[in-house]
Amino acid sequence: MLWKSTFEVAPRALVLFLLVLASPTVQRSTLGERELTPLSSAAISTLVSSPDPLKQLDPKNPSSHLSKILIPRVPDTANNTLVRNYIIEKLEDLKWHVEQDAFDDNTPFGQKHFVNIIATKDPKAARRVIVAAHFDSKYFPEPNTFVGATDSAAPCAIMLDLAETLNPLLDERAHRLEVGMEEDEEISDTTLQLVFFDGEEAFVQWSGTDFTYGARHLAEKWATTYALPNSKRRLMGSHATEIAGIEHLILLDLLGAENPRIRSYTLDTAWLFDSLVSVEKRLGESGAFAYGDEQGMAPEKWSSFFYTRTQVDKNIGGIGDDHVPFLERGVDVLHLIASPFPSVWHTPRDDASALHMPTMRRWNIMFRVFMSEYLNLRPDEKKSRSATAIAVERSEIELVIGFITQAFSSD
DSSP states (O other): OOOOOGGGHHHHHHHHHHHHHHOOOOOOOSSOSOOOOOOOHHHHHHHHHSSOTTGGGOTTSTTSHHHHHOSOOOTTSHHHHHHHHHHHHHHHHTTOEEEEEEEEEEETTEEEEEEEEEEESOTTOSEEEEEEEEOOOOOOSSSOOOOOIIIIIHHHHHHHHHHHHHHHHHHHHHHHHHTTOOSOHHHHTEEEEEEEESOOSOSSOSSTTOSOHHHHHHHHHHHTSBOOOOGGGTTSOTTOBGGGGEEEEEEEESOSSSSOOBOOOOGGGHHHHHHHHHHHHHHHHHTTTOBTTBGGGSTTTOOOSBOOOOTTOOOOOOOOSTTHHHHHTTOOEEEEEOSSOOTTTTSTTOSGGGOOHHHHHHHHHHHHHHHHHHTTOOHHHHHHHHHHHHHHHHHHHHHHHHHHHHHHHHO
């Protein structure tokens, strides 16, 4: 079996470096840099514990999101369709608006069919923050056993869990906005969108146009499609395109292996990078990373996933990936990719054994808190209301028992 040699990493790493230097910015985030309000300890406790942050990421659980995705899923194959249908089914169960962006494109092996998955919580929202990953796996000659656990089955499973976790909180935020209880209506009109790109991997080699098929198609489509007007989009202008509504694109790739190292690539999202680092620090210091007998996640023993960023940092380029077509069009991008790549990259060893469960759990709770703070969600409110309801019911029961006891005592 022929596996991609390590020298092929260089062209992929250089692609974005040249683009960042050469491409002018045509669009910047609507709200720009801002300070995210940290969640309370009660809210963080809720997100860390419920739902179970590892249940859907456990490869030993045959019904988990990860297990359903962790199969060879090359574009234009039956397995790719199986995974795509699974992702769509789970998001439609949550009542999200799901679009299939289908198209054909030429590859070194002839014309292939690709389908991007776009799931939006509120399709009428004026703006959206995108969390994205590619759901296809790399082509290898038969028998192809490559399942791409870090590349990128694990990120896709994390995204599905994120949707399930935040869905009721997004509903609550919408209710607060509707009844005038939301303090910051501008931020609260930003919805969450998940994009699962097809065709990120090269069929032969990362060169020419043999890569990022789905991302290139979708970026071009959104850049040339006018946004449909509605009451929430009235301030966007009559000539705004779909790409203009993107607040940020947060791209996940090559995550799940132990001890990843993540860096900030652009100044436009340095503040967002710092916000994620802040989430990691607060969770680590609180003991939230502690898991079983894994000593490396214990308080005062865990180490950061992130390279230290200084105030004098400049745009340093980056690694070619699905975000590049959007970056070229001025979208603010936070690229969360392990660098150096996991040692199992594009080898048969990138399977379930490459995933480190304490690391997977840590990524999951970090994204829950990070996106809750970005979207101005309040995870502790639901818990508080539930606790109040329980207290009321308990008081009512105790009152009834008191009446019964008194009645028997009178007899």
